[in-house]
Every structure is written in C-alpha cells, then in structure tokens.
Amino acid sequence: MNDRPEPPDEPLDELLRRAEWPAIDPAAERRLRRTWRQAFERPQRLLWPAGLAAAAAALACAAVAGWWVMHGRAPGRVANGPRGLEVQTVVALDLIPRGETRKPTPFERLIVTPPRPLPAAATTLSAPSPERSVKPPGLALRKAEDVSRFLERVVDASTRADALRELRGMDDPPVDALLAQLNNPHVERRFAAARALGEVCRPEVVEVLWRMVARDVHRREALAALTQCHEPQAGRYLAIVNDDPSLESQLRSVRDQMKRYF
Amino acid sequence: MDRETFDRLMLATLPAAQRFAVRLTGSPAAAEDLLHDALVRAASRWRTFRGAASFKAWFFQIVVNAFRDQLRRSGRGRETETLEDGALTGAATDPAAQVAGDEISAIVARHVSALPPRQREVLVLVAYEKLTPGEAARVLGISESSARASLHFARERLRRDLAPYLGDVRRERST
Numbered sequence: 001m002n003d004r005p006e007p008p009d010e011p012l013d014e015l016l017r018r019a020e021w022p023a024i025d026p027a028a029e030r031r032l033r034r035t036w037r038q039a040f041e042r043p044q045r046l047l048w049p050a051g052l053a054a055a056a057a058a059l060a061c062a063a064v065a066g067w068w069v070m071h072g073r074a075p076g077r078v079a080n081g082p083r084g085l086e087v088q089t090v091v092a093l094d095l096i097p098r099g100e101t102r103k104p105t106p107f108e109r110l111i112v113t114p115p116r117p118l119p120a121a122a123t124t125l126s127a128p129s130p131e132r133s134v135k136p137p138g139l140a141l142r143k144a145e146d147v148s149r150f151l152e153r154v155v156d157a158s159t160r161a162d163a164l165r166e167l168r169g170m171d172d173p174p175v176d177a178l179l180a181q182l183n184n185p186h187v188e189r190r191f192a193a194a195r196a197l198g199e200v201c202r203p204e205v206v207e208v209l210w211r212m213v214a215r216d217v218h219r220r221e222a223l224a225a226l227t228q229c230h231e232p233q234a235g236r237y238l239a240i241v242n243d244d245p246s247l248e249s250q251l252r253s254v255r256d257q258m259k260r261y262f
Numbered sequence: 263m264d265r266e267t268f269d270r271l272m273l274a275t276l277p278a279a280q281r282f283a284v285r286l287t288g289s290p291a292a293a294e295d296l297l298h299d300a301l302v303r304a305a306s307r308w309r310t311f312r313g314a315a316s317f318k319a320w321f322f323q324i325v326v327n328a329f330r331d332q333l334r335r336s337g338r339g340r341e342t343e344t345l346e347d348g349a350l351t352g353a354a355t356d357p358a359a360q361v362a363g364d365e366i367s368a369i370v371a372r373h374v375s376a377l378p379p380r381q382r383e384v385l386v387l388v389a390y391e392k393l394t395p396g397e398a399a400r401v402l403g404i405s406e407s408s409a410r411a412s413l414h415f416a417r418e419r420l421r422r423d424l425a426p427y428l429g430d431v432r433r434e435r436s437t
Contacts, residue, residue, distance in 0.1 A: 024280050032297050
C-alpha cells in the first residue's frame with residue numbers, strides 16, 4: 001500500500017474538487033499583512049542593540065580570561081606531593097556588562113509580576129456559604145449534567161436571556177464549574193461558559209481569567225470571558241492585550257467568534 | 263536572500279497560505295489565528311530560508327508546525343473547533359436532508375477539515391496544493407511512505423463518509 005501510487009478515483013477527486021470552504025474575509029488578509037509588517041520589522045530594530053551587547057559581552061569575557069591567564073593561574077598540583085589548598089576562583093560577574101534588550105511590553109511585564117494577592121474566596125471561588133445558599137430551583141449547577149444543560153440553554157438564543165438572568169440571580173454562582181467548562185470539547189459550550197462567566201465576573205474571577213491568559217491556559221476562552229465582563233479591571237487587561245502585537249489578533253478573532261455565537 | 267525579496271515572497275504567498283490554513287482548520291477565524299502564529303515565527307526565522315527549497319513549501323512547513331502546536335496546546339488533537347460539535351453527524355446517513363440545507367461543496371469541505379490532522383495535512387497538500395506525496399512528506403517532515411499511507415487512509419475515510427454523494431457523482435458522469 002505504502003509504495004504503490006494511489007489509484008485514481010475520479011468520483012472522489014471530482015467531489016474533492018467541488019469542496020468549498022467558508023469565504024475568507026478580505027479584511028483578514030489586511031490584518032495579516034499588518035501582523036507581518038510588525039513582526040518582520042521588529043527583529044531589524046533589535047539587531048543593533050543585540051549585536052552591540054553580544055560584542056561587548058565577548059570583549060569582556062576575553063579581557064577577564066586574559067587577566068586570569070596572566071595573573072590568576074591556579075597552582076599546579078604535584079601528583080604525589082602534599083595537597084595544596086583548594087582555591088576557588090571568583091569571577092566578578094558585575095564586571096561583565098549586561099546586554100541591552102528591548103523593553104518588555106506591558107503584557108510581558110504583567111505576566112512576570114507575581115499575581116496580586118486575592119481574597120481568600122478566590123482560591124475556591126464557589127465555596128458554599130450556608131447562609132447564602134438561596135438558588136433558583138433547577139439551577140443548582142453543581143452536577144456536570146446540570147452545567148451541561150445550563151450551557152445548552154445559553155447556546156440556544158431563545159433560552160439564553162432566561163438562563164443568564166437565573167445565573168445573575170444566584171447568590172453563589174458556580175464559577176468553578178463554569179471555569180472548568182472552558183475546557184469543554186464542544187466549542188459552543190466553551191464559549192457559552194465564557195459568556196456565562198462574563199455575567200458573574202467579580203474581581204477575583206477577573207484575576208483567575210487573567211492568569212489563564214498570561215499562562216496560555218485556554219487563552220482564547222479566558223479572553224472571551226474577559227470580553228464579556230463589565231469589571232473595570234477586565235477592560236484594563238483587555239487594553240493591555242490589545243496593545244500586545246502577539247496577542248492582538250487573537251483577541252480580535254475571539255471577539256469575532258463571540259459575535260458569531262451570541 | 264535579502265530581506266526585501268523575502269518580504270515580497272511572503273506577501274505574495276499570503277493568500278495561498280490563507281487558503282491552506284482555512285482548509286486545515288476548517289474556519290477562517292481559526293485560520294487567521296494560525297497564520298498569525300506562523301507569520302511571527304517566519305519573521306524570526308527568515309534567515310533560515312536558504313532558497314534551495316521553494317518558498318511556499320518552506321512557509322507551509324511553518325504553518326503546519328504552528329497548526330500542530332495549536333492542536334497540542336488546546337489538547338484537541340483530532341477535530342478542529344468548528345467541526346467538533348456534531349456538525350457531521352448524520353451527514354453520511356442522511357445526505358438528502360443534509361443537501362437540503364447545505365451545499366455538497368460545503369459538506370465535502372467539512373469532511374476534509376474533519377480528517378485526523380496528519381491525514382488532513384497530507385490530503386490538503388496533495389489534493390489542493392498539487393504537491394506530490396514526496397513533496398508533501400518533505401513539508402510535513404515525515405517519510406514519503408508515511409505520507410502515502412496517510413493519504414491512502416484519508417481517501418479511504420472520505421470514500422466511506424462521502425459514499426452517498428459519490429453515487430450521485432457517478433450517476434452524473436454516466437448521464
């Protein structure tokens with residue numbers, strides 16, 4: 001099978017010729033051209049500082065090595081003689097100039113910053129609170145099948161508004177369960193979960209979503225949830241993403257996708 | 263190769279790469295996402311293009327690698343986003359109903375874009391980019407025999423899934 005040429009199958013080839021994929025938006029090509037321009041021109045700008053830094057580092061290394069050879073040769077060791085004292089060579093790292101690189105983008109600065117301390121509730125976002133456990137009937141959402149049914153209602157335009165209203169009315173919304181659904185194998189349900197998270201996004205939820213974006217854990221879905229969130233902090237995070245060339249087009253495509261679904 | 267030539271080649275290849283990415287992912291939005299990744303990678307590796315291979319093959323290799331990385335990251339190695347939701351369920355069993363609401367061309371496209379990733383990559387390169395199995399194998403970084411095997415399985419699967427439509431095509435051709 002492997003080495004024989006594939007026999008011609010005219011009807012199948014005819015069908016394959018007829019295949020038509022969804023049309024490409026001409027604006028997408030313009031956006032990609034812009035992406036290319038930004039990405040292709042950036043290394044050019046970085047070339048000079050990077051080259052200078054590399055040359056400076058090489059010169060410094062050569063100077064340190066030369067000094068060490070001239071003045072700091074370690075005492076030789078006689079095979080059968082008394083052992084000399086072990087001398088540890090100290091390399092003055094501070095003498096080596098640090099390389100100049102580009103400044104980190106606001107997004108990069110944010111993702112290397114330790115996460116802001118969250119309220120205790122943030123670690124278990126939907127920890128049960130017995131005194132506030134009033135839930136509308138039929139929307140307990142603690143079981144996987146309940147969550148699945150709920151997301152189906154969110155996907156369905158005719159039941160979406162009711163489903164989201166019930167969610168907003170919950171004192172203890174099932175944020176953990178919805179976060180878990182960002183990994184649902186069905187794309188519509190993943191985005192439905194993101195839509196629902198937008199309805200219940202408290203500051204601690206925004207922080208969790210932001211961490212997912214920063215760590216590239218279901219980034220598209222977390223971005224989708226942030227776009228649905230009315231918290232001011234979510235808007236600030238999205239502005240940072242929008243300014244980051246490596247993420248901006250992803251955010252745009254997520255927004256398009258959300259528009260298509262909801 | 264100088265930067266300007268490379269830049270010109272990339273812009274000339276972009277529309278073909280977009281079509282290729284849409285066929286791989288099954289969705290223009292996902293294709294844009296994929297090409298964004300691929301363009302950023304190509305920009306950082308442009309010096310690795312020696313000009314010995316065709317530029318299109320070189321860039322398609324980057325697109326395929328980005329596609330695999332996206333699948334790996336998302337943990338959804340088998341289906342693309344727009345095709346995961348049972349869109350194909352029943353397509354083979356009830357073609358009449360499908361055709362009523364959907365053009366056959368779109369159905370075939372969906373089936374192609376729903377093939378397992380390796381089979382999809384080989385089939386798209388051979389059937390639509392007109393590469394030989396050997397050239398497709400080089401783009402995909404696999405052996406030629408492996409590419410031929412993937413192509414064989416892809417066509418087998420399509421023959422099975424599109425069987426009702428194949429009958430229609432045969433009838434059309436005989437009349």
